[in-house]
Amino acid sequence: MTSKKNFDKSRVRGLLLAYTGNNIPYADYNELMDYIQEAKHDAELYVFMEQVWNAQPVLQPFTDLESKVLYQQILSDKRFKEKPKNKVPVYKMWYGIAASLVLLTIAATLVYNYKGFFKEEEALLSKNVIKNDIPPGSPKAILTLGDGSRVELSQAGNDSLMKNSDHITKAADGQLVYGHSVKMASLRYNTIETPRGGQYQVILPDGTKVWLNNASRLKYPEGFAGQHKRMVELTGEAYFEVAHNKKQPFVVKTDKQDVEVLGTHFNINSYTEENETMTTLLEGAVKVIKKQDKDQQQSLTLVPGQQSVLMAGVLSVRAVDLEAVMAWKNGYFIFKDESLRSIMRKISRWYDVDVTYAGNVPDKSYEGTISRFKNVSELLRKFELTEGVHFKVEGRRITVMP
Template identity: 45%
Template sequence: MTRQEFYDILVARYLSNTATDEEMELFFGLLERGELEHALEKQLDQQYEPTPVQPSEQRTIRPARKNGYRRMAAAAIVIILFTAGYYLLKSDILSPSSNESSVLTAIPPGTNKASLTLADGRTVDLSSDKEGIVVGTDDVRYTDGSRVAAIQTTDADYTITTPRGGQYQINLPDGTRVWLNAASVLTYPSRFSDDKREVKLNGEAYFDVNHQSDAPFVVRTAEQEVTVLGTEFNISAYADERETKTTLVNGSVMVSMPVSGSGSHSLRLARGEQSSIAAGVLTKRTVDPGSAIAWKNGKFLFEREDIASIMRKVARWYDVEVVYADDVSGLTFTGSLSRFDDISKILDKIAYTRTVRFKIDHATTDGKGRRVIVMK
């Protein structure tokens, strides 16, 4: 048996959850030294099958770099704990070997959930059985053509709000499509003006802007203004996040940040670039857009992301409160998890690294058992 054949068998035994303790220790040691790279790539080629997407979505998830397929495939199978130097291979058959790290209470993932606030202040709860709404010239309908209650549009602003644990789609009057993530608010007019299309966002949304050369599309957040003609991009502007991020998938956008006493500071983004506003400073960098829009495609995708940031995303999507019993700062993870799994599967995958544990507190004031305690 050659060394490579032995490596192939070792990786296969680990993935099938049949490795002994001695083989597990050897596996992690070889992996940390980079000697299992070829064996892992073979497993990725054999196990990774791209998820079919609708033709309209294919252009929104193309990686920005040639090696994007390999990186996304690896992320779909491997969760890496960089700070400890350990690698956790993600597989549906894996589960913690100790009840200490297992989360037994099932908290389901978020669903299609939103409300629409009308010009007169009335609020309409949108159907959770529908994917989104279409704003027409005279009324508002669901994407399947059915009418949203008895709403008649007027020349005024409307607000669609997703709660924690909710997401929704909206087709604006100009044909622009917007996907709202959890805990987000989008304010829009029932009719855009002839020379400008403007909306306001608090939270996170993905925009597929309908091209109109004579009417720029403007997205305002608390810290920035993004101006486009027709393109696809993601904005993350949550109040509890340190950064406001704009990630360009296709086209070109101009990001402007007001500067006290001197007008504004602007940056133009090209495809695969991301702007960031943090502590009053506007910068940009090259990224893989797939990471920023993973939520839209039903995934949590982390790239060397710290545990606090991960848990904020989990809290918004599963509508839970997160409490830290121990100092776990400095732990960072990379990997891909499904947003459609219940919370127990998400937390168990992370807890499998043996560096962090989770517990769901049932003694919450609302009686829902929606407090997640993070421990070492």
């Protein structure tokens, strides 16, 4: 049996993803079953597994009937009929596991914490929201090449890409891949831009992997060879896994700061509509440099688990919840004592909607988790459960009301 005090999140996530893809080995399957059994007694483990499960693309939540059918499918799965060695009687353990799995597949429950009050009753969302439902964002972006030509990546295949460039391909999973860095006669830049409601992945010429969040823009050269530094420019939010090269530092430039690294994993949030520019380090080390007069240059170095915050001209550092910061990349929203207006800005970018406010809407703080693959109606319904806030959807406009 796994220990609830020391479970490996990466391992649990991998086991769940293998199970949902129906390609999990029997030994790993038994390990997953142990985790699920433990989750019935460990709230932290249960919540984590629920987050991972609900982050998978599910277009519609499970109805009661679908849940019952799924329950029967789990019980009839041939793997449940194999009796593991040194385990409790199979009928007792598998029955509990099946019940746990059904709980994990139910649509994500967003728990709100406002002045310590948890509301359990269901509430009906206005019919207007249901009639004007809006699907979540999806992988899409526009690539602008050095010659000015533009390619819509969600529709383009390798044939159309090759017409414009002989060293750019589109992988089977949709990500944009550049060939090995070559020295150009003249430096040309490409730009990949995600719209609201879009996100995309790209592998740069040096092997650096970049995940672009919605409403973001990355400008980079077609090759880094012969340059003193590998410099790119970012607007919006992106997660970087930088290919190590001690001879060629990697620099991410934003409008208010530069981030310099040799090879590391980090996230930058630099949306112009936000008051803060945040750089979060997951692995390695980065140097964050505030843009200002050279005589007054301010910089700091982060260690894993730290986040720099540039706000009102002041650069500071704090410890953060890495899982919450990286939730967007992993397929879900995680709110940690976050204001309603901040949350609605995220909703606006991901669902490609405009948000307006009517009346005196209290700016409550919320905590909870929900999949980014849910339609907007389901997400808004979770907020209406807290009372004090309601929504009206007209076209691609959401009006927030008390």
